[in-house]
Amino acid sequence: NLYINISEENKMKKNIKLIAATVVAMGLLASPIASAKEIVIKFSHVTTEATPKGKGAMLFKKLVDERLGGKVRVEVYPSSQLYGDKAVLKALLLNDVQLAAPSLSKFSKYTKQWALFDLPFLFKNPQALNCFTDSAKGQALLGAAERKGIKGLGYWLNGMKQISANHALINPEDAKGLKFRIMSSDVLKAQFEAVNANPQKMAFSEVYNALATGVIDGQENTWSNIRSKKFFEVQKDTTISNHGVLEYALVTNKRFWNGLPTDIRMQLDQIVKEVTAQVTQFALDAAVKDMQTVADSGKTNIHTLTDAQKEQWVSAMKPVWAQFEDQVGKDNIAAVQQCNAKN
Ligand code: SIN
Secondary structure (H helix, E strand, O other), X not given: OHHHHHHHHHHHHHXXXXXXXXXXXXXXXXXXXXXXXXXXXXXXXXXXXXXXXHHHHHHHHHHHHHHHOOOEEEEEEOOOOOOOHHHHHHHHHOOOOOEEOOEHHHOOOOOOHHHHHHOOOOOOOHHHHHHXXXXXXXXXXXXXXXXXXXXXXXXXXXXXXXXXXXXXXXXXXXXXXXXXXXXXXXXXXXXXXXXXXXXXEOOHHHHHHHXXXXXXXXXXXXXXXXXXXXXXXXXXXXXXXXXXXXXXXXXXXHHHHHOOOHHXXXXXXXXXXXXXXXXHHHHHHHHHHHHHHHHHHOOOEEEEOXXXXXXXXXXXXXXXXXXXHHHHOHHHHHHHHHHHHHO
């Protein structure tokens, strides 16, 4: 029957068209055009992967792979491979990278308030620091660079800073005339000037060579950075001074983050929260383990201060607070002191 034959032929043609369209659509899904829809987050930082920040970045990548694989891809660039800390913030604002975690000491162009964290002998210990960053005041402060397009997603801990040189730094007079590398912070500059030393702002990636060649005499940093960057190999003496803190702001481009699909942004916020808690643990562990590794190396003499010696450093450096208290907020200083009292 002719009618039936024609209608069957039409049906077959339709089916062939349908199959062809499906094949084309599947091809498109696998093509680069479709995968360009994947959101790429480049995370650039300056420390090695074996540090609290390095581990935090890799954990962030792992959790995003597990929970948002195919939708979001994270690329981590450690050890200043992509950008140093100065350039990374410019790159972030241009959306060339989407995540960075510089030290809070490196944001003076974007906010003056984060200088709070540099005040010498302000934080008693990492627990007091965490108490403050978790508090309402600490959380409000995290938004300090938003006006400039930099959104703070969380505080990442590194720890307490120690001071080193090629001779023992026991009293503040021992620092007199020495050139110390500092991060780009006016508070840190004032801190070293207060002990008649000569502070030099310098990128993290240049410190080892500058110490090795005598361009600078000393430096201040945490045990994890002293170990991972091998500063202890080129410094004869390291003093357990705990005179300051190294704390990071995990930051993103505000427009990028706010422009993410809501469900994805919420999942990323949750991942940030979980990773931030882990980074605290990585940092607390590193402070103990890395100090031990440095001590065991025998390459630097480690000095412990008596209470009276420590008090001399405090008396010499603490007057710096008065220069910056309006800038960082007396209320914030008071909130830290409350945390100190509890920890
Ligand atoms: C870092 O831990 O990110 C580097 C800190 C520094 O520049 O000393």
